[in-house]
Amino acid sequence: MAVLQGQPDLGLDPRVKNYPALKKQIIDTGGLLHAVEWRNRLGPYFPVLICILGGTGAGKSVLFNSLIAAKASKVGLRRPCTRGAMISCPLPLIDTLEGFLNEWGFRSESQIFPYQARTFENVILVDTPDFDSIEKSNQIISDHFFILSDLILFVASQEKYADMAGRKVIRNAFKWGKEIRVILNKAVSEDAFADFQQSLCNEFPEMELTRIDRIEGIPDILPTDNRITHFLNVLEKFESIDEVFMLRNAENTRLRSITLENLETTIDSINNFQARVRKVIHSVETIAENVIEKVESQLDVSGSKDVEERIQVRLENLLRKYDILYAPRSVVRMAFRKVFTTIRSAIPANWVARDEASIDEKVSIETFLQNDYGYSLAMIEASIARFNLSVAEILSSEEDFSDFRSIALESCPRLTSEQIRTFYEQVFPNIEQLLEGEFEKFKQGLSTADELKLYGSYTLWAVFLVTAEVAIGGGITLLDMVLNTAIAPFIPKWLLKLKIVDILRDIAARVDSYRRDAFREILQSQAKIYTDVFLTLGPDEASVKNLMNLRDSFKNTV
Numbered sequence: 383m384a385v386l387q388g389q390p391d392l393g394l395d396p397r398v399k400n401y402p403a404l405k406k407q408i409i410d411t412g413g414l415l416h417a418v419e420w421r422n423r424l425g426p427y428f429p430v431l432i433c434i435l436g437g438t439g440a441g442k443s444v445l446f447n448s449l450i451a452a453k454a455s456k457v458g459l460r461r462p463c464t465r466g467a468m469i470s471c472p473l474p475l476i477d478t479l480e481g482f483l484n485e486w487g488f489r490s491e492s493q494i495f496p497y498q499a500r501t502f503e504n505v506i507l508v509d510t511p512d513f514d515s516i517e518k519s520n521q522i523i524s525d526h527f528f529i530l531s532d533l534i535l536f537v538a539s540q541e542k543y544a545d546m547a548g549r550k551v552i553r554n555a556f557k558w559g560k561e562i563r564v565i566l567n568k569a570v571s572e573d574a575f576a577d578f579q580q581s582l583c584n585e586f587p588e589m590e591l592t593r594i595d596r597i598e599g600i601p602d603i604l605p606t607d608n609r610i611t612h613f614l615n616v617l618e619k620f621e622s623i624d625e626v627f628m629l630r631n632a633e634n635t636r637l638r639s640i641t642l643e644n645l646e647t648t649i650d651s652i653n654n655f656q657a658r659v660r661k662v663i664h665s666v667e668t669i670a671e672n673v674i675e676k677v678e679s680q681l682d683v684s685g686s687k688d689v690e691e692r693i694q695v696r697l698e699n700l701l702r703k704y705d706i707l708y709a710p711r712s713v714v715r716m717a718f719r720k721v722f723t724t725i726r727s728a729i730p731a732n733w734v735a736r737d738e739a740s741i742d743e744k745v746s747i748e749t750f751l752q753n754d755y756g757y758s759l760a761m762i763e764a765s766i767a768r769f770n771l772s773v774a775e776i777l778s779s780e781e782d783f784s785d786f787r788s789i790a791l792e793s794c795p796r797l798t799s800e801q802i803r804t805f806y807e808q809v810f811p812n813i814e815q816l817l818e819g820e821f822e823k824f825k826q827g828l829s830t831a832d833e834l835k836l837y838g839s840y841t842l843w844a845v846f847l848v849t850a851e852v853a854i855g856g857g858i859t860l861l862d863m864v865l866n867t868a869i870a871p872f873i874p875k876w877l878l879k880l881k882i883v884d885i886l887r888d889i890a891a892r893v894d895s896y897r898r899d900a901f902r903e904i905l906q907s908q909a910k911i912y913t914d915v916f917l918t919l920g921p922d923e924a925s926v927k928n929l930m931n932l933r934d935s936f937k938n939t940v
């Protein structure tokens with residue numbers, strides 16, 4: 383049962399909207415479970431715990447003293463006069479009682495008073511601190527004794543009988559089915575008593591109400607006259623061990639069922655919270671899917687005459703530079719490296735270099751970004767921004783998400799341009815290597831004659847390069863569109879015979895799928911920032927599981 387101890391909120395994030403209510407529920411349930419365990423340990427023959435409960439100055443301490451016939455508990459109107467609990471118990475039980483007080487954490491605030499003048503050997507009588515005490519510790523002690531008691535003597539005074547806090551305690555006991563006797567103390571007026579009785583009967587039929595008349599002065603103990611005889615009888619009843627057994631057994635059953643009820647409510651609340659988390663995560667994921675879908679459709683850009691022309695110019699430039707100038711292969715490779723390093727960091731295609739200047743100098747991020755088609759880092763950034771905006775909108779529009787909204791603002795950073803670029807570099811594969819691999823593969827199936835021709839020509843490199851650029855800039859759709867018109871005319875006949883067009887399609891398809899994956903991964907990593915934070919709001923899974931197991935075992939025994 384220690385399951386709820388040490389982690390009174392089961393690891394919930396305090397920023398969660400219903401945190402205080404949930405935490406209180408969990409603590410209450412923990413208290414009940416502890417009480418069940420405590421009672422089990424003591425068994426059904428342990429003396430009954432009779433607690434005098436009531437508001438400040440009602441006369442609890444006076445009644446306590448009167449019942450044990452000793453001026454044990456301090457009496458007074460200065461509040462709160464009684465600090466902690468005053469407990470009267472049979473001598474042989476003192477050690478057990480001390481253990482109990484230590485276990486429940488209010489040993490230092492309580493006093494034990496062994497019975498002397500009047501002894502009930504099967505009764506532990508507790509003068510509890512005022513439940514309406516301004517001191518929190520007093521309230522807690524009073525709450526605990528409420529839970530642990532077998533029988534409650536609830537004291538109201540004529541001055542304060544209409545008090546709402548008192549009403550709440552009685553209501554609670556009634557709901558619980560706990561044995562409770564209500565006492566109107568310091569009663570002087572017949573009307574007030576009748577009035578109190580009436581209002582009690584209305585709400586709690588068959589509630590037993592007893593009256594103790596006011597005596598003169600400021601007594602700290604009442605004379606043993608018929609004012610308290612009734613209560614002495616109640617206590618004396620427990621001289622019979624059968625009565626003890628009956629009451630403790632009945633109270634055990636009530637405690638177990640109220641604990642089960644509390645467990646169910648707590649689990650329901652936790653389930654509701656978890657459903658809310660699932661809902662917000664689902665919303666974020668749906669938004670991500672929508673943005674991805676939208677961007678994917680934008681990735682299928684359509685070509686135009688202008689695009690075709692530019693691709694041609696780009697090819698011409700490349701061929702002129704590497705083929706016609708017979709540049710050594712290493713120079714081409716270096717150029718490749720440079721082009722693709724830049725492409726990897728800036729993404730889209732560039733066939734803007736219409737003049738004959740070296741592409742090494744011409745390829746720059748600016749010219750990529752100037753491209754009027756294809757997609758770029760700017761496009762990824764824009765869609766991430768659109769995604770973040772949609773998430774913010776949904777978090778603001780749904781009342782159910784109000785706490786998630788501020789949590790997202792506080793704990794979910796948006797990816798910066800720099801991070802997006804880095805992410806892209808990480809997820810996009812090394813195109814240069816891919817093309818080199820293609821080149822090697824292509825060579826393998828060739829006859830010696832064809833291979834020789836291949837070494838003498840850089841056309842293949844140039845065509846590979848342009849293909850990759852087109853795929854990065856406009857995807858497979860664009861490539862298909864321009865393959866026959868803009869690219870194929872530059873491919874020599876002997877190369878065409880070697881099914882080069884299919885190879886180009888294959889390369890383009892792969893590059894295209896890589897860039898789509900890269901985009902999706904970046905967007906999903908932004909979405910994950912949200913969902914990860916929402917998932918860590920708690921509660922701790924193991925504790926919830928424990929709670930459910932407890933609930934199940936209770937169900938079988940209640």
Ligand SMILES: Nc1nc2c(ncn2[C@@H]2O[C@H](COP(=O)(O)OP(=O)(O)O)[C@@H](O)[C@H]2O)c(=O)[nH]1
Nearest residue numbers: 439440441442443444457458596597599600601
């Ligand atoms: N006159 C009169 N005063 C009472 C009676 N019962 C309690 N008191 C006074 O009410 C005040 C509060 O009593 P106390 O037992 O300390 O109340 P508690 O705060 O509920 O423990 C004390 O000054 C008592 O003397 C009564 O029957 N007659």
Ligand SMILES: [Mg+2]
Nearest residue numbers: 442443463464
């Ligand atoms: Mg008192």
